[in-house]
Every structure is written in structure tokens, then in C-alpha cells.
Amino acid sequence: MAVYTTNEIRGGMKVMIDNDPCVILDNEFVKPGKGQAFNRIKYRNLKSGRVVERTWKSGDSIPGADVVDVEAQYLYNDGSHWHFMTNETFEQYVMDDKDLADAKQWLKEQSECVLTLFNGTPLAVTAPNFVILKIVETDPGVRGDTSGGGGKPAKLETGAVVRVPLFVQEGEIIKVDTRIGEYVSRVKE
Amino acid sequence: MKSQDAWRPSACLHHLKRRAEILANIRQFFSERQVLEVETPLMCQFTVTDPHVTGIPALYQSMGSSITRTLFLQTSPEYAMKRLLAAGIGSIYQISKAFRQGEVGRLHNPEFTMLEWYRLDFDHHALMDEMDALLQQILKTPPAERVSYGDLFRHYLGINPHTADEAVLIASAAEKNIPVSGTLPNRDAWLDLLWTHYIEPLVGQIRPLFLYDFPVSQAALAKIRNESQPVASRFEVYFKGIELANGFHELQDGKEQAKRFVLDLALRKELGISERLIDDRLLAALEHGLPACAGVALGIDRLMMLALECDQIADVISFAFDKA
Incomplete structure (x- = not known):
């Protein structure tokens, strides 16, 4: 280098x-x-x-360090390891569950992400800045609430929990900013 | 930055208009005090021996000749102005460009504007008085605070910078959590580290700080006073985290100055940096006789940054280095 x-x-x-x-x-x-x-x-x-x-x-x-960022797709996880495939070369990479850090709460199968490779070995994975995910669990909202106010926790299909406005309901699909872990908007199916 | 904007000035036009007003104001300041404006060459035969200042070479070729001479763009007008002083010109000032190799950053542009002035029969304290008057006029600052280099190091770090050995300075840097990669070349470099990384951010925030009486190893072209603790009659000016000026009660002894230049050359060799020739024209002028005087150089661009409340030097320069 x-x-x-x-x-x-x-x-x-x-x-x-x-x-x-x-x-x-x-x-x-x-x-x-x-x-x-x-x-x-x-x-x-x-x-x-x-x-x-x-x-x-x-x-x-x-x-210098031999570190490159490559675009990849998250394929699946087998319980202890996460499997990825790069978009350009279709090479597959495996990462240990404990090395995934923050990114894993935003990834579902076929999600696009960025793999950081160090000497050809995956070092980190970064979720896209925005992800679209389904709410699988949240308390029923209060009628008449518009946006603003305190909000409530909502669990997403990937397991992540974000605060959403009270009017957002279970089963709805939302856009989340992964960098700050915050709700952005509802998304029509 | 979009490439189609690459032709545009670095500074906004409002800043450039204010800059012109401030320059006029500075000239007025010196005119009122009967200090004469002079001009000296930007392109010189010699450059400084100071190991921490590198001149930028300029290649000169006679018409029709294949022989190229290496000249240097001046790093400051000090030597030429001292030759004028030795010739008997009286108190003088100059506003000129100065050039320093490799110095680019938030507070550095390789080509910058310097105000340098010399006052006959002033010592460094009298010159600090005048500097204070100038800053009050231009920046509307409250009167400056004056602290000696020794007192400041004793107050903030509990060490005597004139006598502490290198190990004490290294331990002090560790104690103040200043992580350094590898080692630094000498005692003065560790003092510079402690000053820039620890003390400087804590001082001169509300009023300018005049730091004076430096370690003799950093005397440069200042007189050394052999008091119980020998110190160099040198001062620097700091305000809001910006080093603004450096001044000396000027050394008049040509033989002593020649010795310091030789020491510079030895240090250059030790640091593995390029050799320099000693400016014998300056030494000859000192031998002829430099009148008793004090002199100081002030960074005009940095003064503009403070006056216009700008965060980076490019904001006050028409075309900063990357756009020049």
C-alpha cells in the first residue's frame, strides 16, 4: 500500500x-x-x-490501509453468521453476528448495503441511509393526534425499535433514517 | 465545490472591501506616527536558516543563457528591512507578501500578507504598547494582557519552561492527555506542543494575550537578557486561538547573530532538512551597525479573520491557494 x-x-x-x-x-x-x-x-x-x-x-x-467499500446485498443469516453478495462480482462474504454492530437491526433479506473490506475480509457493514420497513408491533394510536408530540415505540420487521407518531399503526410501512434511527414518514404500499 | 465555480473568489466581495478599508486604516496609523512605508524585494538571493521556516525557490535565468539561478521568495522582509535600518533610514513599516513552503490549513496560506514594522529606540515592551494601540484601533479590542512565557507555563503546567528537561515536558504532555505519535525532535518541539495543544486554547480569548520573554533556545533574532534566568526579549500576540504577531527587541550584535545562524544550520543537519547559505549581507549590515530598535511582524490575513469574524483564512483572501 x-x-x-x-x-x-x-x-x-x-x-x-x-x-x-x-x-x-x-x-x-x-x-x-x-x-x-x-x-x-x-x-x-x-x-x-x-x-x-x-x-x-x-x-x-x-x-495506507487496503480498505474498500463495495455495494452488496444481504442474503440471509443462518443463526450465527450473516451472508452477503457483492453487486458487481457476485462474490459472497460471511460475517460473524457480533461484528455486525448497528447495521443488523436495519437489514432484511435482499437489502442493499455497503460492505467494508479490509485485506479482502469484511470489516463492517453499513445499512443504506434510508430503509423502508414494516411495523410489526405498536400500541394503538390516540384518535385526533396529528404529527408532533411524544410519539410511541414501534417494533419493525427487522427487530429495530423506533419512535413513531401516535397516528402510525401496526402493519403500516415506514421510512427510517438509519444514521439517527428516526422515523421519517409513512410509505404507501 | 462545483467546478463551474472554480473561477470565483475565495472571499466574498464584502470582505474584500472591508479588507481595503482596514489596510488604509493601518497605513493611516503609521503615517500619524511618522513611520515610513518601504518596499523590499520579494525575490531574494538568500533565505532564512530557521529550521521551521522553508522558503519557496524561484528560478531565474538571464536572457539567452542556459544557466539558472535559484532565488527564494521571501519568508519575511526582516533581513532587507534591517539593512535599510543599518543604512540609517529611521523607523519603517512594510505591508508585503511573504511565502512559506508547505504551509496550508485553516490558518495558513503558502502566500500571505505580512505587516512588519521597526521602531528605533523601542524595546519589546514599548513595541507591545504600540501593537496594543493598533489592535484597539483595528479590532476594537480591550487592552491586551501581558504574561511572560515562564509565568504562563508555571501557571498552567507547573513547570519552568526555561529549565525543565525534555523528560519533564514529555510527562507533562502525557498528563494533559495530548497523544503524540512517535517522538518529537527536541525540547523546543515539546514546548511548542504543550503551548499549541494545551495552553493556547485557554488564553487570549477575551482580550489579546502578549506572551513575552521566550526561552533562549527560541531567541531567533532577539536580544538575550542575562538576568538570573536568561530570557530572549521576544514576544508573540495571540487572540481567540490565532497567533497574530511575533516581535523582537532586535539583536544588534552581528557576531552573536552569526553564531545563531550556525546553530540553525547544525539543527537543520540533525533534522535531515536541506542546507542553507547564511545571508552575509544581513551580517555585514549588523557589523556596520543596526540602530537600537524593536521590530514585529503581524499576519494581515489573520488580522482580517479576526476583524471580519471569519473561521478560515480563505474567507479573507481574494483567491486562496487552491484557487490561485
Whole structure:
């Protein structure tokens, strides 16, 4: 892999830090007029998900990481493992249930998603920003309620629970923003 | 940014109009004080030996000749202005472009505008008074606070920056949770780290901070006072997280200055960065005699950022580096 100097590092680049693949979030150039130049770099460890900030002496180098995002389809899960297939090459990948983190609550069979591969092995899966899912369980709404107000919890077909307005009923299909885990709107069938 | 907008200025036109007014205001400030405006070359034979400042080369070719000379775009007009001072010109100021290799960021543009001025018979405290008057006029700031480098480090970190050894500075960075990858080259770099990452964000937020009397290892072109604790008669100006200016009670001793340049060259070698020639024209001017004076350089673009309440330097420059 390529090696980058701290001044070439940009947001979104994938690099190896402490032997873990990380994605750069921000790189700030800090330099006293007559002193040592630094790069204050903020990054997310792609294995642990932790966001960290650390300072490098300007001009130091950081190796790139073989990390790529590929579009894929979630096929099925066999109880302990989740199976995916990439859209372009039809290659299949398997991920351990415990490595799926947040994404699994939004995925149903045939859902589109993004697989992050590190050295050819799936590291993470990201659900689409918006998903359309059916409500399988929620309390009956109160008549006359318009949107706004407190809302109520609703369980979706994938097992996720989101807050929905009181007028939304069991069996309805809704659009959810997965990044914040919030109800967006009802969707007509 | 959409590519069809690539031709557009970085700064909005309102900012550029305000910028022109502020520049006129600064010239008025110096005119009232009988300080003469001068111009010195942007393209020079020599560049600085300072290991932390890198000049940008410019290639010059005589008409019809295949021989190319490497000149440098100035990193500051300091040396040429000192040669004018040695020639007897009196108190002077200059507003000019300066260039520094590789310095791009929220507060840095490789080509930037610098205001530099020299006052005969001022020491660094007298020059701080004048700097304060200028900031009050341009930025409407309350009177600045003055704290010595030593007092600030003692207050915030409990260490004496003039005497603490490198291990103490490293431990202090760890204690204040400043994670560093690898190691830094020397004691001064650790001081720079503690200053920029820990102390600077805590000071100079409401009124400008004038930081003065630096460690002798950071004297650069300032006089060193051999008091019980030797210190360099140097000051810097900080306001709202922005380093705005750097000034010296100027060193007049050419032999001492030559020694410091040689030390710079040794440090460059140690750091594995390119060699430099020492500007012997500056040294000759110092030998001839630099009048007692203090001088300071102020980043005009950063001053504009503060005056116009902008978050990044590109917001006050007609065409920032990526659009130049």
C-alpha cells in the first residue's frame, strides 16, 4: 500500500494506525510561526469504531490501509453468521453476528448495503441511509393526534425499535433514517 | 465545490472591501506616527536558516543563457528591512507578501500578507504598547494582557519552561492527555506542543494575550537578557486561538547573530532538512551597525479573520491557494 505523509492525509482516507485500519475524519495543520509544525488528526478505528485524536510531527508518514467499500446485498443469516453478495462480482462474504454492530437491526433479506473490506475480509457493514420497513408491533394510536408530540415505540420487521407518531399503526410501512434511527414518514404500499 | 465555480473568489466581495478599508486604516496609523512605508524585494538571493521556516525557490535565468539561478521568495522582509535600518533610514513599516513552503490549513496560506514594522529606540515592551494601540484601533479590542512565557507555563503546567528537561515536558504532555505519535525532535518541539495543544486554547480569548520573554533556545533574532534566568526579549500576540504577531527587541550584535545562524544550520543537519547559505549581507549590515530598535511582524490575513469574524483564512483572501 501507499504511504502518505501527514500533509497528504485527507478526510475519508483509510490508513493503518497501531496496526488497525482507520478512516480519517479530520486533519488540522497546527504550526507556531517559528516553531515545530504538527498535524492534529482525528480518525475512527474501523475495528473498534472508536473516534480518536492524535498529533503527528508534520512530515511523518502513515501507511495506507487496503480498505474498500463495495455495494452488496444481504442474503440471509443462518443463526450465527450473516451472508452477503457483492453487486458487481457476485462474490459472497460471511460475517460473524457480533461484528455486525448497528447495521443488523436495519437489514432484511435482499437489502442493499455497503460492505467494508479490509485485506479482502469484511470489516463492517453499513445499512443504506434510508430503509423502508414494516411495523410489526405498536400500541394503538390516540384518535385526533396529528404529527408532533411524544410519539410511541414501534417494533419493525427487522427487530429495530423506533419512535413513531401516535397516528402510525401496526402493519403500516415506514421510512427510517438509519444514521439517527428516526422515523421519517409513512410509505404507501 | 462545483467546478463551474472554480473561477470565483475565495472571499466574498464584502470582505474584500472591508479588507481595503482596514489596510488604509493601518497605513493611516503609521503615517500619524511618522513611520515610513518601504518596499523590499520579494525575490531574494538568500533565505532564512530557521529550521521551521522553508522558503519557496524561484528560478531565474538571464536572457539567452542556459544557466539558472535559484532565488527564494521571501519568508519575511526582516533581513532587507534591517539593512535599510543599518543604512540609517529611521523607523519603517512594510505591508508585503511573504511565502512559506508547505504551509496550508485553516490558518495558513503558502502566500500571505505580512505587516512588519521597526521602531528605533523601542524595546519589546514599548513595541507591545504600540501593537496594543493598533489592535484597539483595528479590532476594537480591550487592552491586551501581558504574561511572560515562564509565568504562563508555571501557571498552567507547573513547570519552568526555561529549565525543565525534555523528560519533564514529555510527562507533562502525557498528563494533559495530548497523544503524540512517535517522538518529537527536541525540547523546543515539546514546548511548542504543550503551548499549541494545551495552553493556547485557554488564553487570549477575551482580550489579546502578549506572551513575552521566550526561552533562549527560541531567541531567533532577539536580544538575550542575562538576568538570573536568561530570557530572549521576544514576544508573540495571540487572540481567540490565532497567533497574530511575533516581535523582537532586535539583536544588534552581528557576531552573536552569526553564531545563531550556525546553530540553525547544525539543527537543520540533525533534522535531515536541506542546507542553507547564511545571508552575509544581513551580517555585514549588523557589523556596520543596526540602530537600537524593536521590530514585529503581524499576519494581515489573520488580522482580517479576526476583524471580519471569519473561521478560515480563505474567507479573507481574494483567491486562496487552491484557487490561485
